[in-house]
Amino acid sequence: MLYSVVATSIMYAIIKYLKDFSVYQIIFFRAIVTLAFTIPFILINKIKILGNNKRILILRSFLGLISMTFFFQSIKYLDLGISVSVRYTSPIFATIFAMFLLKETIKKMQWVFIIISFIGVVVINLVGLEINLIGLLYALISAISLGLVFVVTSKIGKTENTLVIVSYFMFSALVFTGLMSIDKWINPSLLELILLLVSGVFGYTGVLYLTKSFQDSKVNTIAPIKYLEVIFTIIFGIYFFGETYTGYSLLGIFLILTGVILNTLLKKRFKKKIL
DSSP: OOOHHHHHHHHHHHHTTTSOHHHHHHHHHHHHHHHHHHHHHHHTTTTTOOSHHHHHHHHHHHHHHHHHHHHHHTTTTHHHOOOOOHTTTTHHHHHHHHHTTTTTOHHHHHHHHHHHHHHHHHHHHHTOOOOHHHHHHHHHHHHHHHHHHHHHHHHHHSSSHHHHHHHHHHHHHHHHHHHHTTGGGOOOHHHHHHHHHHHHHHHHHHHHHHHHHHHHSHHHHGGGGGHHHHHHHHHHHHHHHHHOEEEEEHHHHHHHHHHHHHHHHHHHHHHHHHH
């Protein structure tokens, strides 16, 4: 999961830099790069490319595409750190969806720690700041759909190869964004082309490790760690884009880290008792 967090955070920073490009063109390049990795590996290893659960794979791809598109749109309206932190309320939605759809049980103290992290996100975004409502709405739609992605991926479990799941997602994205970017296409410079391709590499790395993590673990164990992306992107925002954060923002970061760390320690302690 940590590999996913770092790789995805770097990708977000690159996308922020490429703000003049439409989200469809950015996703299109990301899909090309990802499929360039996954398809040859699937064919060489004779993996069943269409998978075993086609309906669930298509559903997961549809939800993932909604989440990605709305999130990239939100970056155009919000600062990078704000957009990312709003989106990563998704573990909250994932936990709630998992309760009803997967019948997972959440310990009371887990709820306390998750709420602490969520409060941290709220403090970072909403205290003393003027929030663009359109951007906020886009980020929340992305968060809700991403929460469903986590649950659906967990439901798939180990019945599907991780690369098959990723390929379904990226092929859907390639077709949809390719059509949508026709009228908004911008010919990139050499540097921009390199960045578009590099963002695809980091995006592929992030989604690969993320999908693998949710296949191997319960949603309520892995989802809270996604909050760490908020921390990484805030650091990138300060260093590369000159974003500034108030004392309330620092308090929010502290609350997020506190909730995530305590939640992780609680789960490890619970596992040891079971063993």
